[in-house]
Amino acid sequence: MLNNIWKNLYDTAKAVVNPKKISEQICSGGVGAAVLTKNGNIFTGVNIDTDCSLGMCAERNAMSTMITAGEFEIARVVAVNKKGQVLPPCGACREFMMQLKNASDIEVLVDNNGTVVKLKDLMPYSYS
Numbered sequence: 001m002l003n004n005i006w007k008n009l010y011d012t013a014k015a016v017v018n019p020k021k022i023s024e025q026i027c028s029g030g031v032g033a034a035v036l037t038k039n040g041n042i043f044t045g046v047n048i049d050t051d052c053s054l055g056m057c058a059e060r061n062a063m064s065t066m067i068t069a070g071e072f073e074i075a076r077v078v079a080v081n082k083k084g085q086v087l088p089p090c091g092a093c094r095e096f097m098m099q100l101k102n103a104s105d106i107e108v109l110v111d112n113n114g115t116v117v118k119l120k121d122l123m124p125y126s127y128s
Helices: 004-016 058-068 091-098
Strands: 026-037 042-050 074-081 107-109 116-118
Touching: 004 026, 004 042, 004 074, 004 107, 026 058, 042 058, 058 074, 058 091
Parallel strands: 074 107
Antiparallel strands: 026 042, 026 074, 107 116
16 A cells, blocks of 8 residues: 555656657657655656667656756655556666665665565665
8 A cells, every 4th residue: 555655656657657659769658757856856757768779767767857957866766657557667777776875765666565665675786
Protein backbone atom coordinates (compact mmCIF):
# COMPACT_ATOMS: atom_id res chain seq x y z
CA MET A 1 0.00 0.00 0.00
CA LEU A 2 1.39 3.40 -1.01
CA ASN A 3 1.38 6.34 1.39
CA ASN A 4 0.24 9.76 0.13
CA ILE A 5 3.69 10.93 -0.95
CA TRP A 6 4.37 7.78 -2.98
CA LYS A 7 0.83 7.80 -4.39
CA ASN A 8 1.33 11.39 -5.56
CA LEU A 9 4.69 10.50 -7.16
CA TYR A 10 3.21 7.41 -8.80
CA ASP A 11 0.24 9.39 -10.15
CA THR A 12 2.57 12.16 -11.39
CA ALA A 13 4.80 9.64 -13.19
CA LYS A 14 1.82 7.84 -14.69
CA ALA A 15 0.31 11.14 -15.88
CA VAL A 16 3.27 11.84 -18.20
CA VAL A 17 3.13 8.39 -19.82
CA ASN A 18 1.98 9.00 -23.38
CA PRO A 19 3.56 6.68 -25.97
CA LYS A 20 4.39 8.46 -29.23
CA LYS A 21 6.19 7.62 -32.43
CA ILE A 22 8.37 10.64 -33.12
CA SER A 23 10.02 9.36 -36.30
CA GLU A 24 10.95 6.09 -37.96
CA GLN A 25 13.84 5.82 -35.49
CA ILE A 26 12.48 7.38 -32.29
CA CYS A 27 9.58 6.69 -29.96
CA SER A 28 8.96 8.04 -26.48
CA GLY A 29 6.62 8.17 -23.54
CA GLY A 30 6.06 4.48 -22.80
CA VAL A 31 7.55 5.03 -19.34
CA GLY A 32 7.16 8.06 -17.09
CA ALA A 33 9.20 8.95 -14.02
CA ALA A 34 8.82 11.33 -11.13
CA VAL A 35 11.70 12.51 -8.95
CA LEU A 36 11.07 14.21 -5.61
CA THR A 37 13.97 16.43 -4.59
CA LYS A 38 15.10 17.05 -1.05
CA ASN A 39 13.73 20.58 -1.50
CA GLY A 40 10.26 19.09 -2.08
CA ASN A 41 9.99 19.73 -5.82
CA ILE A 42 8.86 17.11 -8.32
CA PHE A 43 10.42 16.70 -11.76
CA THR A 44 9.13 14.37 -14.44
CA GLY A 45 10.52 12.73 -17.54
CA VAL A 46 9.64 10.15 -20.15
CA ASN A 47 11.77 7.54 -21.84
CA ILE A 48 13.15 8.18 -25.32
CA ASP A 49 13.97 5.06 -27.35
CA THR A 50 16.05 5.18 -30.52
CA ASP A 51 17.15 2.59 -33.06
CA CYS A 52 20.80 3.27 -32.28
CA SER A 53 20.58 3.08 -28.46
CA LEU A 54 21.17 6.80 -27.94
CA GLY A 55 17.91 7.10 -26.02
CA MET A 56 17.30 7.93 -22.41
CA CYS A 57 15.35 6.35 -19.58
CA ALA A 58 12.53 8.31 -17.98
CA GLU A 59 14.40 8.55 -14.68
CA ARG A 60 17.50 10.11 -16.25
CA ASN A 61 15.28 12.44 -18.26
CA ALA A 62 13.60 13.61 -15.03
CA MET A 63 16.96 13.97 -13.30
CA SER A 64 18.29 16.02 -16.23
CA THR A 65 15.35 18.39 -15.86
CA MET A 66 16.00 18.55 -12.12
CA ILE A 67 19.66 19.45 -12.70
CA THR A 68 18.71 22.03 -15.32
CA ALA A 69 16.48 23.64 -12.68
CA GLY A 70 19.45 23.84 -10.30
CA GLU A 71 18.63 21.01 -7.93
CA PHE A 72 21.04 18.18 -7.23
CA GLU A 73 19.68 16.02 -4.41
CA ILE A 74 16.93 13.42 -4.75
CA ALA A 75 14.73 12.13 -1.95
CA ARG A 76 12.52 9.68 -3.88
CA VAL A 77 12.11 8.30 -7.39
CA VAL A 78 9.53 6.18 -9.21
CA ALA A 79 9.07 5.01 -12.80
CA VAL A 80 5.83 3.65 -14.26
CA ASN A 81 5.04 2.04 -17.61
CA LYS A 82 1.90 2.50 -19.73
CA LYS A 83 0.18 -0.39 -17.92
CA GLY A 84 0.73 1.31 -14.55
CA GLN A 85 3.45 -1.14 -13.51
CA VAL A 86 6.21 0.29 -11.33
CA LEU A 87 9.65 -0.38 -12.82
CA PRO A 88 12.87 -0.46 -10.79
CA PRO A 89 15.59 1.72 -12.32
CA CYS A 90 18.02 0.13 -14.75
CA GLY A 91 21.72 -0.10 -13.99
CA ALA A 92 22.57 3.11 -15.86
CA CYS A 93 19.94 5.06 -13.92
CA ARG A 94 21.10 3.57 -10.63
CA GLU A 95 24.70 4.57 -11.36
CA PHE A 96 23.67 8.06 -12.49
CA MET A 97 21.74 8.58 -9.24
CA MET A 98 24.54 7.12 -7.12
CA GLN A 99 26.94 9.76 -8.42
CA LEU A 100 24.72 12.61 -7.20
CA LYS A 101 25.23 14.26 -3.78
CA ASN A 102 24.04 12.25 -0.77
CA ALA A 103 22.69 9.56 -3.07
CA SER A 104 22.94 6.49 -0.84
CA ASP A 105 19.69 7.27 0.95
CA ILE A 106 17.56 7.99 -2.14
CA GLU A 107 14.35 6.00 -1.74
CA VAL A 108 13.23 4.00 -4.78
CA LEU A 109 9.80 2.48 -5.28
CA VAL A 110 10.48 -0.89 -6.93
CA ASP A 111 7.05 -2.50 -7.32
CA ASN A 112 3.31 -1.92 -7.12
CA ASN A 113 3.16 -3.51 -3.66
CA GLY A 114 4.77 -0.43 -2.14
CA THR A 115 8.24 -1.91 -1.69
CA VAL A 116 10.70 0.93 -1.13
CA VAL A 117 14.46 0.39 -1.00
CA LYS A 118 17.39 2.72 -0.54
CA LEU A 119 19.58 3.25 -3.57
CA LYS A 120 22.59 1.93 -1.63
CA ASP A 121 20.77 -1.42 -1.36
CA LEU A 122 20.31 -1.52 -5.13
CA MET A 123 23.97 -0.61 -5.63
CA PRO A 124 25.93 -2.49 -2.96
CA TYR A 125 29.19 -2.24 -4.90
CA SER A 126 28.85 1.17 -6.51
CA TYR A 127 31.50 2.80 -8.67
CA SER A 128 31.93 5.79 -6.37
